[in-house]
Amino acid sequence: MHLTPNLVAAFAVLALACAAALIGVLALSRYARMQRSARTLEGALTQRVAAGAPVSTDSGPARGEAPPTGLFAAIGRASIAWLDTSFGRIAVADEDRRLLDRCGYLDARARGAFMLARIAGAALAPVALMLLARGTPHGARFTLLLFVALSGGFMAPKWFVQSRANARQxxxxxxxxxxxxxxxxxxxxxxxxxxxxxxxxxxxxxxxxxxxxxxxxxxxxxxxxxxxxxxxxxxxxxxxxxxxxxxxxxxxxxxxxxxxxxxxxxxxxxxxxEARRAALRERIGKVTVKMTGVMVLTLLPALLIVTAGPGFLAVLHSLSGLHR
Known part of the structure; x- marks a missing residue:
């Protein structure tokens, strides 16, 4: 089958629609389970109050500290639930979790946001490439660029986290x-x-x-x-x-x-x-070696012009006088 920009765009839009539908279904199912749990707990508390049993006000979240609601909160909770699945262990591997811990992101919410960032990057980078292409000639090169864009979008969050982890280290x-x-x-x-x-x-x-x-x-x-x-x-x-x-x-x-x-x-x-001093001396030695090449490329030509330039001009004047 010959790939055309329209066909690739259709595949990308279909993949995005499937991913959005899957995330929405998982979010809605988790939200429904939370609602059922809340109704069950409220019913049990109502029965205890009707029976005259004391109800502790310390259990459960306090007023003003209820978990956030809405579509984005549901998607975040669904992404947290995905972390223990096979796809979650691939998207957020053990190495990625160690990098997140090194960055100070210790809770499951940060890991879920990292997984969502990888999915969004892998989906949006090919779409951005196709929008920038504007129907230009395609073929194997265009397919390779799409694969590179997908891989780059998937790996970009890890590169960011890795750079932050190295800086913190x-x-x-x-x-x-x-x-x-x-x-x-x-x-x-x-x-x-x-x-x-x-x-x-x-x-x-x-x-x-x-x-x-x-x-x-x-x-x-x-x-x-x-x-x-x-x-x-x-x-x-x-x-x-x-x-x-x-x-x-x-x-x-x-x-x-x-x-x-x-x-x-x-x-x-x-x-x-003492170890830090030794490391600094080693770095200074490496800088000296690197500066040698820089000095050869920059200072040596100027030094040759200043020292050998007058003699070279004198030789040229002498040769021109002989020709006359």
């Missing part, structure tokens, strides 16, 4: 020496580990913008009954930083076995600063 590496020094200082003045972490979360959030949020999430998990090792597990594994993992292991050991932590933190901070 570099920021965590830059914040880590300050975190170690602050922890050593706060432990040295007699504060406990919980007090030290609370001070860094509340008073040093401008100095540690990312680590303070991660520590706040870990402290919230610790307050709900998890152990210190469980609450700090994501912090030590998400950013793939060996120094951060070593600091977390040290904090866990101090929490579990006790003991003085100032001297190990001082030694660890000195070793980290």
């Amino acid at each position: 570099r920021a965590v590496g830059n914040e880590l020496p300050m975190f170690v020094d602050l922890l050593r200082l706060l432990q040295g003045v007699g504060l406990s580990l919980d007090q030290s972490l609370q001070v860094m979360i509340h008073d040093f959030k401008t100095v540690l913008p990312i680590l303070s949020k991660e520590l706040a999430a870990a402290q919230a998990q610790f307050a709900t009954g998890r152990t210190r090792e469980q609450s700090l597990k994501r912090l030590s594994s998400s950013y793939e930083n060996e120094d951060l993992a070593a600091v977390v292991r040290l904090v866990i050991q101090v929490e579990k076995y006790g003991g003085a932590v100032q001297e190990p933190l001082r030694q660890f901070g000195d070793r980290m600063r």
Whole structure:
């Protein structure tokens, strides 16, 4: 079958219609289930009130905190329900979920929005390409461009999330020496580990913008009954930083076995600063090598013109005088 722009556009519109219909059906079915659950709960509460049983006002959402309603909210809830399906595990793979965790997107709503962004990008990028083509000649090249547009639209959200995750990973590496020094200082003045972490979360959030949020999430998990090792597990594994993992292991050991932590933190901070100095010296060495090529391409021609230019002009004048 010979592909024409009209036929491809028809296929794209049909695919978009099928996807929209599927999302709408899932959203409406989930909304209907929620309505049935709400009616069942309301009926049970009405029966308890009629029987004279006390009804607790603390259970359920408070007034003004009801879940959002509407088409977009229903689509968002349907996308969250898709995360555990086979399609959801393909659209949001384990690697994508780790990247979202590294970016600070920890809830299922962010993962559902990421999956919707990938679906929308894969559907809209070919349509945009066909609108820009305006009926130009087609064929194998046009089909290849459509495939590239579909792949690019599907991968664009991941590229954005990956760039943000890499930026946060570099920021965590830059914040880590300050975190170690602050922890050593706060432990040295007699504060406990919980007090030290609370001070860094509340008073040093401008100095540690990312680590303070991660520590706040870990402290919230610790307050709900998890152990210190469980609450700090994501912090030590998400950013793939060996120094951060070593600091977390040290904090866990101090929490579990006790003991003085100032001297190990001082030694660890000195070793980290020395490693950073070595990395800076290595980067400076690489910049020097790269600048050699730049200097050859830019400064050497100007130097040759300045030094050899007068002699070359004198030779030209002498040769012109001989011809006369």
